[in-house]
Amino acid sequence: MSSFSTLRRRVLGDSSSEPSRASSPNPAFKDKDGEHVTLVPTSKLKKLSSKRSKRRQWLVFGLGGLFGILIAAFFAQQNDVINLEGLMDMNLDSLLDAIPAGIVKDAKDITRHERETVNYDSFAVGLHLQSQGVKARHPVIMIPGVISTGLESWGTEEVSRQYFRKRLWGSWSMMRALVLDKASWKRHIMLDKLTGLDPPGIKLRAAQGFDAADFFITGYWIWSKILENLATLGYDPSNAFTAAYDWRLSCEKLELRDHYFTRLKAHIETGFRTSGEKVVLISHSMGSQVLFYFLHWVETEGHGGGGSDWVDTFVDSWINISGSMLGALKGYPAVLSGEMKDTAQLNAFAVYGLEKFLAKHERVELFRAMPGASSMLPIGGNAVWGNKTFAPDDSKNQSVSYGTFINFKERNSTQSPANLTVDESHAYLMKNSDTWYRDQVQSSYSYGVAHSRAEVERNGKDPRKWMNPLETRLPMAPHLKIYCFYGVGKPTERSYWYREDRDPASKLNVTIDTTLTYGEIDRGVVMGEGDGTVPLMSNGYMCAKGWSINRYNPAGVTVKVYEMPHEPDRFSPRGGPNTGDHVDILGRASLNDLILRVAGGKGEHIENNYVSNIREYSEKVKIYDDR
Numbered sequence: 001m002s003s004f005s006t007l008r009r010r011v012l013g014d015s016s017s018e019p020s021r022a023s024s025p026n027p028a029f030k031d032k033d034g035e036h037v038t039l040v041p042t043s044k045l046k047k048l049s050s051k052r053s054k055r056r057q058w059l060v061f062g063l064g065g066l067f068g069i070l071i072a073a074f075f076a077q078q079n080d081v082i083n084l085e086g087l088m089d090m091n092l093d094s095l096l097d098a099i100p101a102g103i104v105k106d107a108k109d110i111t112r113h114e115r116e117t118v119n120y121d122s123f124a125v126g127l128h129l130q131s132q133g134v135k136a137r138h139p140v141i142m143i144p145g146v147i148s149t150g151l152e153s154w155g156t157e158e159v160s161r162q163y164f165r166k167r168l169w170g171s172w173s174m175m176r177a178l179v180l181d182k183a184s185w186k187r188h189i190m191l192d193k194l195t196g197l198d199p200p201g202i203k204l205r206a207a208q209g210f211d212a213a214d215f216f217i218t219g220y221w222i223w224s225k226i227l228e229n230l231a232t233l234g235y236d237p238s239n240a241f242t243a244a245y246d247w248r249l250s251c252e253k254l255e256l257r258d259h260y261f262t263r264l265k266a267h268i269e270t271g272f273r274t275s276g277e278k279v280v281l282i283s284h285s286m287g288s289q290v291l292f293y294f295l296h297w298v299e300t301e302g303h304g305g306g307g308s309d310w311v312d313t314f315v316d317s318w319i320n321i322s323g324s325m326l327g328a329l330k331g332y333p334a335v336l337s338g339e340m341k342d343t344a345q346l347n348a349f350a351v352y353g354l355e356k357f358l359a360k361h362e363r364v365e366l367f368r369a370m371p372g373a374s375s376m377l378p379i380g381g382n383a384v385w386g387n388k389t390f391a392p393d394d395s396k397n398q399s400v401s402y403g404t405f406i407n408f409k410e411r412n413s414t415q416s417p418a419n420l421t422v423d424e425s426h427a428y429l430m431k432n433s434d435t436w437y438r439d440q441v442q443s444s445y446s447y448g449v450a451h452s453r454a455e456v457e458r459n460g461k462d463p464r465k466w467m468n469p470l471e472t473r474l475p476m477a478p479h480l481k482i483y484c485f486y487g488v489g490k491p492t493e494r495s496y497w498y499r500e501d502r503d504p505a506s507k508l509n510v511t512i513d514t515t516l517t518y519g520e521i522d523r524g525v526v527m528g529e530g531d532g533t534v535p536l537m538s539n540g541y542m543c544a545k546g547w548s549i550n551r552y553n554p555a556g557v558t559v560k561v562y563e564m565p566h567e568p569d570r571f572s573p574r575g576g577p578n579t580g581d582h583v584d585i586l587g588r589a590s591l592n593d594l595i596l597r598v599a600g601g602k603g604e605h606i607e608n609n610y611v612s613n614i615r616e617y618s619e620k621v622k623i624y625d626d627r
Helices: 004-013 042-047 052-072 086-090 094-099 101-112 122-132 172-180 182-189 224-232 249-258 260-275 286-297 311-312 331-337 349-357 360-368 371-376 379-383 420-432 433-445 453-459 536-544 589-599 615-621
Strands: 027-030 036-038 140-143 151-154 167-170 204-206 215-217 240-242 277-283 315-321 404-408 481-488 492-500 510-512 525-527 556-565
Touching: 004 027, 052 249, 122 589, 140 260, 140 286, 167 172, 167 182, 167 556, 182 349, 182 360, 224 589, 240 311, 249 260, 249 371, 260 277, 260 286, 260 311, 277 404, 277 589, 286 315, 286 371, 311 315, 315 589, 331 360, 331 371, 331 420, 331 492, 331 510, 379 420, 379 536, 404 420, 420 433, 481 536, 536 556, 536 615, 556 589
Parallel strands: 140 240, 140 277, 277 315, 315 481, 404 492, 481 556
Antiparallel strands: 027 036, 151 167, 151 204, 492 510, 492 525
């Protein structure tokens, strides 16, 4: 079965066909002794490991083609949603027996190297810094994003016993359950629509420990590269922790059910007291929003109760990796019409499973029954994302502004009204949603902008605002450092063209118009700048401009920005050591280098590195400093 697992991994994994570009510059720093140190270059990394042979590269393509033929033969019918009940009778061992022995042997060789999915030695960055005298200093706590945390069943009712301690999100058990018992899988993965908690008799919990976040499935690494490099500096479970969470829950319910923020606070305080050093917090994607909520919760009386000086006492730095601080626009079509074009920050494996085995209306119900996912709806409204004629990130030669977020080619009914801005799109979603979903969203989140200091201070007492950096402030922690590391230069969904769904079999009102390709529109989607998942405005605005506005950062917390251009290796399934992809950046050489420098107490030498036009765009955002 291991070789078949490898075949599936190669086919379902994300790969890029873009040619490699020149590597981004490696800026030099000086340490406290005046010695020059540099980010480890890709060329050095390549020397530290053996190069893949051309034979292996062709093998990957060959195995992918072979597996595709086998799958095509098995699923000869052309259905949008595949019914795989017949898979129960399929003998995968027999299938492997039909594959030539030489290919099976090579597939097993690949399996042994599943963890080496970027084209450099796993420990090279850490070894390079170790040779420069960098070693573990600050305790490290990692807060993962949506796809990084597996969800496993702890229910003991009869319906759940077959899944006990099996991961129904983030393993092959997820795919198996989707294929063989879709109704039961949906019942387990969806939260109660009224309470936003576990349905009666169901108990799904976030997997814990490093195993919860290092791999999504076998071979699809998430945090493993960072963990390997941290280990070379001296990190282990005594000074490095993962704070995995059930991302389906709203933050309020995370604390209510799992005491998540209470336990995170205890981890941070323990790390400080056992090491004598402040803690470095590392968050990725949605994890950055969860951490921002925590920074409010921990100091507020009646919640964390730590007081206004708690963060300054216990936290040295916050490393914000690809943080979706203003949401991810592609989350909107997921909850509106069940779209799955790289939607909701899911990797190719998860997208494949959900898209092939669930109809669109089922995916809508699924996403809406996960209130945590709706934290990813765009924040900042028209002030950030634009109006009907203008958006801050519009390009000069653009024919249609990004400001019209949801567009309709035919505008002649209540289901297809005039083109909609982000503010209008949010109202449209709420109007066309069930009461239970509308209540969950409105009781958990706020997506607006606070334009005065007094409003920001009032919002500090309202937990609905705590995920929104445009309605609340950073903690009063003048010694805190924030490092914003994110990728740029990978086309990212920015706006959409919809049409009414007139399919009699459909249970949806609207769907993306995939027949529309014209100008910047590609099958109903208009691409902009970003990291492939999160738009540049969400990754970069708060770091480049927002937190320089006094009411959002009254303590003057230091914020540094380091952008990394997307420069994928054409032969690497995950982009190689210079990728800027939203998830794959976690394996990027320069990102690992920067993380280790901060953890080792060398972060002060990191300087701003801008590659995109985020500063220019930020000046056009209609949010202004206090007068």
